[in-house]
Amino acid sequence: MITAWRIFAASWKHFARNLWIGLATVFVFTVALLSVNVLIGTNVMLERVVAFFEEKIDVTVTFESGTPEALLTQARFYVQSFPQTASVQLVSPQEALDAFKERNKNNPKILEALSELSTNPLGAQLVIKAKETEDYPFLLAAVRNPQFQPFIRSSSYDDHRTAITSIEDAAKSVRLFGSGLVAVFSLFGLLAAFNAIRVAIYTQREEIAIMRLVGASSAYIRGPFVLEGVWLATLACLFTAAAVWAAIYFGEPRLQQFFSGSDTGISDFYVQNWLTLFFSQFAVMAGLSALVSWIAVGRYIRR
Amino acid sequence: MIVLERVSKTYHPDSVGLDDVSLRIEAGELVSIVGQSGAGKTTLAKLLMAEEQPSAGRIEIGGWDITNIRPREIPELRRQIGVIFQDYKLLPKKTVFENVAFALEVAGAKSQHIYDVVPQVLKIVGLEDRAHRFPRQLSGGEQQRVVIARSLVHRPKVLLADEPTGNLDTLNTQDIMDLLVKINAFGTTVVLVTHNREVVNALRRRVITLKDGKVASDVAHGKYTLTV
Numbered sequence: 001m002i003t004a005w006r007i008f009a010a011s012w013k014h015f016a017r018n019l020w021i022g023l024a025t026v027f028v029f030t031v032a033l034l035s036v037n038v039l040i041g042t043n044v045m046l047e048r049v050v051a052f053f054e055e056k057i058d059v060t061v062t063f064e065s066g067t068p069e070a071l072l073t074q075a076r077f078y079v080q081s082f083p084q085t086a087s088v089q090l091v092s093p094q095e096a097l098d099a100f101k102e103r104n105k106n107n108p109k110i111l112e113a114l115s116e117l118s119t120n121p122l123g124a125q126l127v128i129k130a131k132e133t134e135d136y137p138f139l140l141a142a143v144r145n146p147q148f149q150p151f152i153r154s155s156s157y158d159d160h161r162t163a164i165t166s167i168e169d170a171a172k173s174v175r176l177f178g179s180g181l182v183a184v185f186s187l188f189g190l191l192a193a194f195n196a197i198r199v200a201i202y203t204q205r206e207e208i209a210i211m212r213l214v215g216a217s218s219a220y221i222r223g224p225f226v227l228e229g230v231w232l233a234t235l236a237c238l239f240t241a242a243a244v245w246a247a248i249y250f251g252e253p254r255l256q257q258f259f260s261g262s263d264t265g266i267s268d269f270y271v272q273n274w275l276t277l278f279f280s281q282f283a284v285m286a287g288l289s290a291l292v293s294w295i296a297v298g299r300y301i302r303r
Numbered sequence: 304m305i306v307l308e309r310v311s312k313t314y315h316p317d318s319v320g321l322d323d324v325s326l327r328i329e330a331g332e333l334v335s336i337v338g339q340s341g342a343g344k345t346t347l348a349k350l351l352m353a354e355e356q357p358s359a360g361r362i363e364i365g366g367w368d369i370t371n372i373r374p375r376e377i378p379e380l381r382r383q384i385g386v387i388f389q390d391y392k393l394l395p396k397k398t399v400f401e402n403v404a405f406a407l408e409v410a411g412a413k414s415q416h417i418y419d420v421v422p423q424v425l426k427i428v429g430l431e432d433r434a435h436r437f438p439r440q441l442s443g444g445e446q447q448r449v450v451i452a453r454s455l456v457h458r459p460k461v462l463l464a465d466e467p468t469g470n471l472d473t474l475n476t477q478d479i480m481d482l483l484v485k486i487n488a489f490g491t492t493v494v495l496v497t498h499n500r501e502v503v504n505a506l507r508r509r510v511i512t513l514k515d516g517k518v519a520s521d522v523a524h525g526k527y528t529l530t531v
């Protein structure tokens with residue numbers, strides 16, 4: 001009990017009396033964490049851009065005019081029943097006509113031609129959104145089954161096809177490249193941080209030998225170093241959190257310009273995930289620096 | 304107290320520290336170990352504090368066979384023998400008081416005990432007014448006295464001193480030697496490795512001379528000689 005307290009107190013005293021080397025280590029930790037967080041933030045924004053385009057995609061199936069109401073409703077339920085479907089909207093011929101008129105309100109010729117017709121030439125439309133872009137071909141094939149096929153006049157999928165596939169490709173490579181980069185940066189950050197610990201402990205190898213000389217057990221020598229590693233990691237995580245917060249607070253309004261005023265998604269992301277992010281970074285940093293301290297001190301405990 | 308039976312220490316095949324050394328040192332003795340550079344004096348000290356393991360033979364301290372001591376038992380041994388070196392080996396970031404207290408803390412001593420004992424031993428070495436200085440603020444002689452104070456907190460049965468006065472001038476040397484003699488008078492066995500002719504001759508105690516890792520002479524009331 002008294003020993004646990006002494007190890008705890010020693011870790012703080014040690015930190016205070018070796019302030020510079022401690023702060024230098026915290027600095028390296030913080031830079032490592034920051035570079036990882038900058039990458040995470042960039043990734044979130046890229047994801048957001050991709051999602052923005054993905055959202056714009058939909059597929060419109062236009063039915064022949066005069067298709068029975070019951071069949072339209074049936075088609076809608078049918079499409080809705082697939083797990084791949086995000087939403088299905090049924091646009092009645094009248095709504096389609098209104099939308100058409102609205103789009104062409106500055107084109108009197110078209111409107112004139114339209115008014116000469118006694119009936120509504122437009123058919124009903126199904127506007128389908130899939131959860132994943134890859135699912136559009138499947139949903140289209142599904143709706144074009146023999147039951148509905150005779151009533152389908154056209155589907156807009158083919159116009160979108162190239163856009164859909166290129167966005168899909170972009171999204172895939174953004175995700176792959178992004179997570180690869182985060183992994184590489186995390187690795188280098190960790191290596192830099194742990195090298196900083198090793199150097200800090202190397203400078204104290206004499207002290208470690210002296211402690212051993214006067215009868216300190218290896219756990220008693222390691223304890224303060226291990227705890228100090230945890231304190232350094234804690235400080236670095238707090239500094240990083242403060243820096244990330246400040247960057248979002250001051251930086252996001254500027255970034256929004258590039259998103260033509262719409263949300264960058266960064267603050268949302270951090271508001272939702274800060275707990276996980278903070279504690280996972282803390283756990284990795286604290287756990288590994290404790291482990292590295294333990295091992296590094298052990299190298300100087302000969303016998 | 305201390306028994307070496309046919310002890311050898313071979314660092315490498317061509318680097319021999321001790322070669323077939325047998326000796327007994329009784330409780331309460333003050334023994335000087337002398338010999339030329341490379342004769343094996345430090346090797347002997349390191350074997351006694353289990354910093355090195357003998358290549359052959361048997362070592363016993365106070366009835367404890369430390370020949371094959373396990374690393375986890377070494378701290379316990381170190382708490383029973385005080386060690387003093389030429390370079391003072393104080394913790395630079397701890398005060399005099401903390402340096403001495405540290406030797407008690409590692410053994411889990413109660414705080415009250417530490418506050419009782421540390422001033423006592425600092426008084427023995429005459430440094431009670433330096434308790435809150437850091438080692439770099441002390442002279443060499445004072446630092447060595449702190450080391451002695453630290454080695455005394457456990458009332459060790461054996462005090463092992465490897466050239467404790469190697470870096471000190473005559474006056475400081477005299478102070479340290481007076482301390483060691485005093486400590487010996489209270490019953491602690493003292494093993495003193497030294498190059499200092501005057502010190503050995505003034506003691507008029509047992510002198511063991513090592514040469515090329517072997518015991519060249521062992522005289523009960525000896526003088527400092529290198530050639531036997």
Ligand SMILES: Nc1ncnc2c1ncn2[C@@H]1O[C@H](COP(=O)(O)OP(=O)(O)OP(=O)(O)O)[C@@H](O)[C@H]1O
Binds near residue numbers: 318320341
């Ligand atoms: N760690 C080591 N590795 C290899 N050889 C060593 C090691 N330590 C000592 N030796 C060798 O063992 C022999 C005895 O060395 P030791 O240090 O015991 O001498 P010493 O009597 O203390 O000398 P000095 O008076 O110079 O301190 C020397 O030949 C030395 O080179």
Ligand SMILES: [Mg+2]
Binds near residue numbers: 344345346
């Ligand atoms: Mg030596």
